Each structure stands twice: as C-alpha cells, then as structure tokens.
Amino acid sequence: MYVELKNINKHFGSFKASDNVSFGIEKGKLIGLLGPSGSGKTTILRMIAGLENPDSGEIIIDGKVINNVPASKRGIGFVFQSYALFRYMTVFENIAFGLRVLKKSENEIKERVAELVKLIGLEGLESRYPSQLSGGQRQRVAFARALAPNPQLLLLDEPFAAIDAKVRQELRHWLKEMIAKLGVTSIFVTHDQDEAIEVADEIIITNKGRIDQIGKPLDVYSKPKTAFVASFFGQPNIFKDYNKFHSFDTVPNVEQAIVRPEFVKVTKKNEVQKFKNSAEEGVVTDIAFRGSGIEITVLVNGETLTARRSFDEAAIAVGEKVDVFIYRLFVTVGENAFLLENKSLREPVVVI
Amino acid sequence: MKRTNRSVIPGFGLTTGITLTILSVVVLIPLASLVMFTAQMSFDEIIETVTRDRVLSSFRVSFTTAFIASLINAVMGVVLAWVLVKYTFPCKRLIDGMIELPFALPTAVAGIALTALTADTGLVGGFFAKFGIKIAFTQVGITVALVFIGIPFVVRAVQPVLEKLDPAYEEAAGVLGASRSRIFWKVIFPEIVPAALTGFGLAFGRCLGEYGSVVFIAGNKPFETEIAPLIIMSELQEYDYASATTIALVMLIASFVTLFLVNLIQTRNTRILKGGA
C-alpha cells in the first residue's frame, strides 16, 4: 500500500467528520472518494494533504507515518476545488511557483514549465492571468501547478465541480489520460457517481464520516455491501414491502427494497416478454424523454417504479396497461444490503 | 489563546503576538487605568461629581445638540445618498468626494472656519444677525458644527444599501401600478431605515465625544454652551483628575451603549439583506 489511513478520527466541534476511517491505496492508482456532501470525503483529502490534522489515527505515505510532517514537506500536489490560482500571477508564474520555492535554477524552471504548458495544451497562453482563462483552462493550469514539483501523490478536491457540463465531460477523459500517462498516484473527491465510475480505477464510498465500501467501479455498482451504497447509485425506487412482487426469495427482517431502473423491464401487452408468467401488470403514470432514451414511470401493486426503454421500441402512452418484470432488487437488513434475483431467471424458460 | 486547529498557513504566533502586544500597550492598559482610577473612588464621590449642576447641564447640552444634529443628518444624509445614487447631474463626482471632507479636514480647522462663518461678522452669521438670530456661541452653533462632523456617517451608511437595491424591485412595484411616492414609502423607505438608523447612531456617538470643532463655536458658557468633553478638559486643566475621569466614564458608557445599539441594528440589517438575497 502506498497511502494508508489507519483508524482516523476527526471532529469539528460536535460534528464527526471522520469515524474510524481506514483504507489503503496502491501506487499508481487513480482513486475516487465518492459520497454526498457532508460525508467527510473532503476532510479525508485535507488530512492526507496536511491541511487538517486527525484527532487520532495514523496517516502513512510510502511506509512512513506522516502525521507530524508539515504539509509542505509531504511532497503532495493539491488541486483545490476553486483552483486557488494566484490571481496576480501569470500562468507561467503560477506553474513556476512551487519550483521557485524549491530554489530551482531559472533554466530548470523554464524547461519544466514549458513541458507542463505543453502537456496541458496551453502553449501561447503563458503570460495570461487566470482571469483571462476559461474555466477548463484554469483547471488545467491548477493541475499543472500541482504537478510542477513532481509530487508522488496528487490530490484533487472536486476537480470538475466548477466547470459546465460539456467541458466537464472532456476534462474527465483528459485528466484520466494524463494521470495514466504520468503514473502519479491520485485521489480525487467527488459527489458525482457518474464521474467516479467513469474516471476512477477504484472507488471509496464515504457516508456519515465512515467508509462504506471500497472497490472497482463495477463491483461497487453491482455488489453494494451497505444499504447506503445500494441506494446511492442510479435513481433507485425504494419501498418497504418487496413481497408484493412474487418470485423473490424471502429474507427475514428486511427493512426496504431498492430497485434501480435498469432492473426493471416494461413491455407492452402485445410484446414478447420472456418471463410473462412472473411479470406483473402495471399502469403507466408518466413518460419522460431523456437524452438517451425514454423513462417510464409505472404503478405496480401500489408501488411506483421507473424503467427505461429505447427510442427503437414501440411507443407507450400514459394510462396504458403494461407488463412489468423485475430482474433483481437489493434488500437491506440494518446497514447491510443483499442482492436478490428473480427466481424465474433460474427456471427453465418456455417460449410460447 | 489557543488555536482550535493547526493551520498550514504560517505566522499565527508572530502576527497574533504583535497584535496582542500593540493592542495591550495602546488600548487595553490605558483603558484599564481609567477603570482602575475610578475604582479608587467611592460611589458617593462619583455620584456627587456627576450630579453637579454644571455637569448635569453639560450632559444635557451634549445630548440634545448631538441628538438634533444627528436627526438633521439622518434626513439630509438620506437625501444626499439618494441624489448621489439615483440621479446623474453635473459635478456629481465632486459632491460625492466632498462628502468625505469632514473625515479629512482637521476638526480644529473646521471649528474656526465655522466660527468665522457664523459669527455676527461672518458671511452666514451676518445674514442671520439681521433677524436677531445668533448662531455662533449658542447651542445652534454647536449643532451646526456637529452636523458638519456627522454628515458622512449617514451618507456612507445609506449609499451602499441604495446601490444594492435591485431596480427590479422598484420596477415590480411600478408594474403593479404603484405611484412613485407610494413605491418610495412602501418599498424603498423600509429598506433604507436600518441603514439610516445605523448612520444616525454612528453620527450620534461621534457627536457626543466631539471636541475640536465645537470648542471654538460653542463659546463655552457654563450652563448654556458647555459640552461634556469641555468640562472634562477644564477639570483636567485644574488638575482635578478624579472629576474628569468620572465624567469621562459616564460619556464612555453612553457611547458604548450607542455602539451596542448600532451593532444590534446592523446585525439585523445584514441578516435581512443577506437572508433576503
């Protein structure tokens, strides 16, 4: 493990920002710290950087406990949410700042800055001030500035939060590529699940100051361990009594069931439904057009579910009676989540 | 003093140390010596000093003139701020700059200039003298000096509020068919009242303690135009430090109370401004 946190606790007044947080990160990985606002993800990042100090616990980087190492000596690059570019310095001076502090020679500085400016694709803009750059360009400068002194660990606090949607998409890919190319171990904080899934090698999910789950994006998404993680992704429908829907195993003490839109198949009465016998009848209450398809809201057995259909499929109208089949759902018992599959999936299928 | 959280930004010890040292030498120790000095006196002594007829009348003169002057300033300050924010006219920038004059002009200079102007032989005083009205060496004169001193406080308190007032606000009322005077009294006036009150309080606090501009124009007749700071001054010249300190303490308490009230209004005001926006 390159970066390791052991039993970290941190309070702000009576607010518990970190509750016995422990995890490890391998060298060269790009890690996403994902959680809702107030879940303690930024506090973790700031503690690793040395901007905050844990009340108890150890922070270890490259085998050394660094709790008492001042932030400036930790060899960490930090990209602030607001970028914190020095507004009274040019792009060149911003990137050069960390090198000047290290008292590098003027030639070395020029070379390194030129290299980084090229890397971030802002050649020709070296003498601009941050106020003369677009949001995306500022983000790139902040990235280059953090990388200039060759940090072993790069921390990014909500790196895309201040950028509009279209540019954000581009920057995500760009950042992922850059970090892969440079091989620098990186941790970024985000509250955006899509962003975490798309960019990170591994996701750490924070909730109320605790770590709920760590894993590859796909694993975290499809095998949530806790109730919180199960309900955090997608736009899930949550209801109490899943036994209303037949063909699911019965688990004792279930508190709620979570159904994601992609777990639900909605078919018109005249369409072929592989598991027609296990499907239930529902009434369409709402239809919404999303960029990538159609979102259908149906009322089944007194519960509201959402499902998706593609534009290629036959149109469905509000008020129409449809067949609704639920492939799988998550059930929660206390803090834990379990995946239940529809039993019909295991039964031999008879196609009529 | 302990920092609740260690920060990466250096210089906490140094800057806090310098701050506390200078603060102690310049403000805390001297103010404490005033308190210590009064603590040595008996309660009866203190009461005896502040209830002397001459002292009481000086309080009355101080408070009435400061109050009337601040009232005039509250009205004129709102008018000036309104004109400076809402209208464009020649020399506007010049007038805007002139408002700050009482802050920049030494009070003694203002004092002798206003005295020369309002004495019977002066330009303005001569005019009023024809009608038998005296300005200099009366309470009117004191009030004039205090109006001069206090005007920037109200203007500078009201101006930013008017500037921030969303024009859509007035337009919305206009679209609803409200008349201009109705818009002013129902929509704009309530917005500027807290700011005007703040300005009034600040001006009042300043006027209570004002000395330089008043001392020349007042004439300093006991029971008539003698203000409290002047009594303190004359007690000091007679080396009666005890009396001077006692009167000073009363004035100090009065200005702290004023300041406290101003802060109350301001807190409420910012809450409305920020919460509403």
Next chain:
Amino acid sequence: MYKETTSSKIVKWTLIGISIAFVILMLLLPLITVIAEAFKQGFDIYAKAVSDNYTVKAIWLTLEATLLAVIINTVFGLSAAWSLTKFHFKGKKVLTTLIDLPVTVSPIIAGLIFLLTFGRQSPIYPLLQDWDIKIVFAVPGIVLATIFVTFPFISRELIPVLEARGNDEEEAAALMGAKGWTIFRKITFPHIKWAFLYGVVLCAARAMGEFGAVSVISGHLRGKTNTLPLHVEILFNEFQYVPAFAVSSILVMLAIAILIARSVIEYKGRKKI
C-alpha cells in the same frame, strides 16, 4: 427605469438643489472661509505666518506623529488582519471588538487615559522618572494618543477584503512549501494593496488632524509639543486670526490632497476587481 414624469422631474431637481445647497453651505463655504481669511491681509502676511518658526516646528511635529502613527498602525493592521482572517482561535470576536473600540471613544477621553496611565498620579510614574522617560506633555504622549485615535483604520480596511477572498491561495502556496513572508508578499499583498493604501490615507488624514486627544496630552508647549491643529487653536485664542487661518490653510490643502488620493485609490481599487 420608466419614463420621467413632470412631477418626478420636479422632485429630482428639488432634491439635487437641496443637496448641492447643503454641500456648498456646510462643506464648501468653510473651506473658502479658511482660504479667504488666510489671505485677507495679503500674501506677504500669509507667507510670514506660514514660515513662522513655531509653525514650521508644528509642521514637523505633525508629520512625525502622523508618520509614526501610520507605521505602527501598518504593522498592527497587517498583523491583526493576518491573524484574524487566516486562523481560527478562541477569543477572535472579542479581539475584533477591542480593535474597533478606540474610534468610539471621545478624543478627550483618549487623551485622558494616557494622562492617567503615564501621568503624575500613575503608579508607574516614579519608574518613568527614574529612567528619565517623558511621555505626558511630550512627543511620545502625542504619538501614543495619535495611534490610539487612528488604531483600527488600517486593519478594518484589510479584514473584509481578506475575509471575502478566503484562504485557498495561501493554502496552495503553503502546501508547496512557501514561507510566510513569501506568501504574504507574493500572494496576499497584491490583493490588499489598494485597501491597504486606502487605510493608510484615512489613518494619515485623521492623525494629522487629531486635536482633542493630542490637546489633552500635549501640555501646549509652543515649539515643543504643538502640532499644527494645536498651533491653530493657540493662534485663534490669541485673536491672531490671520495666522490662525494661514496655518489652517496648510491643513486644508493636505485635506484636499487626501480627498483626491482617496478618490484615486478607490477608483483604481474598484477597477482591479
């Protein structure tokens, strides 16, 4: 804005008229009076009054006190602003209130407290005597009183600017290992440059014109502890009106210079944002 009606035009110009009349009567006329009175008996008398030995000494003392007040308040203002905006600690609110306290104290009382602290009835007076340190009725007292009355002038211009901006840039620089002085010089100061200059100008204006506090503590020793405003008072009380106004005219010119500087700084500061 909607169309101006006739009645609103009347209101507009009435209000403008009242405002201009007020400014001329209350603010401009006193200025003109000072200049007019100063030159009443011709330029030679004016020049004589201004170049009088005591006047020149008063000018130097005023400059000295103003300069020292600006320097001390600069050190204080920058320190207090840094301490109060970059760190969280207990007692911060109390500290902020204490810093603002001096402006609410009457100048006479400001002078009085230094008299009580360092004067003859003070417990430390014998000590000062032994070391031969003169504060009351001497230049150090004048300087102290001047610092007191201008105390928060610089810090209160800086604190709101720093507070509004947050500490991200400083944190970023500190993370890269920059030292405190480097951070201040390269990152923080460019932001507060204009606010700082503004505070210095306000501080200088009040310092050179302070009358009440200095009057109490100076003892009015002509040629020794007389600042310009005190010199004006003495001349005026001796019925030497022309010299009194002549000396005042110096202060009027300084005041106008300060007003112009203030406007320029405010304009430049706004443009930068």
